Amino acid sequence: MMKKLLLLLALAFAALTGFTQTSKTVRGKVFDSSHVALPRATVKLHIEGAKDTLQTITNKEGGFSFDISSENKMWLQISYAGLETFQKNYTLQDLGTDLNFGYITLYPFVKTLQEVVISEPPIQIKEDTIDYKADSFKVKPNSVVEDLLKKLPGVQVDKNGNIMAQGKQVTKIKVNGKDFFGSDPKTASKELPADIVDKVQVIDDYGDMSAVSGIKDGDPDKVINL
Known part of the structure; x- marks a missing residue:
């Protein structure tokens, strides 16, 4: 009888000890x-x-x-x-x-602002210049400048390669403001690859003296600058 009592007490003590150890x-x-x-x-x-x-x-x-x-x-x-x-x-x-x-x-909420991409408009009109963003006017691979010009609003190229801009004959094509093809815009438009051009400028050119004096007299020539 005593052994059974001791066994029960031992089990009860073990259970109590186990509970104490696991209760945290x-x-x-x-x-x-x-x-x-x-x-x-x-x-x-x-x-x-x-x-x-x-x-x-x-x-x-x-x-x-x-x-x-x-x-x-x-x-x-x-x-x-x-x-x-x-x-x-x-x-x-x-x-x-x-x-x-x-x-x-x-920590406070961190609000991530959505990235805003500001794209340059395809056409910008300034006082004497119209800028065309070239990559806004898609042409086929291996196209030349003439193909690009045909895509530009206000610019026409006839079957003989003559270039008109806003209804007037284009007299010269420049590259970065410099003459590379003399007075023949056809040569430049047919020889230069279109994929090297990032911007086409159609300029009302009043001549070299006007650029120096700022005085704009007479009827300007239409010049394209690439």
Whole structure:
């Protein structure tokens, strides 16, 4: 009889000891990025294998705690209005001997601005110049400048290669403001590859003296600059 009593006492003591060993309190504190405690933050703790998720709110010092009886992995979530939600997985070993999540910081939402791409308009009209953005007017591979000119609004090229711009004959084609093909625009338009051109300028040219004096007299020539 005595042996049975001692056995029962031993089993009861072992069960009590086991419960004491597995019943633990885990705790932590929540702050914002200015190191100010956050009261009433919502804290959730889900333990792997558990049916229910534990939930509480922080006290006025930003503190929280949970009593747990499992050593399984844990998932901690902390949320507060206007701040990023904190989420992280833990094991008991991560918490150290004091079973403390430590100081957890919630940061303000970071709003990523959508990239705005400002595209240059395909045609820009200035005082004496019309600029055409070449890549806005698609031509076939291995095309020449003449093919590109045919795509530009206000520019016409006839079957003989004569170029008209805004109803007037184009007298010259320049490259970067310099004469490379004399006074024959046909040669330039048929010899130059279109894919080297990034901009076509149709210019009202009042002559060299006008460029120096700023005085615009007479009827200007139509000149194309590439």
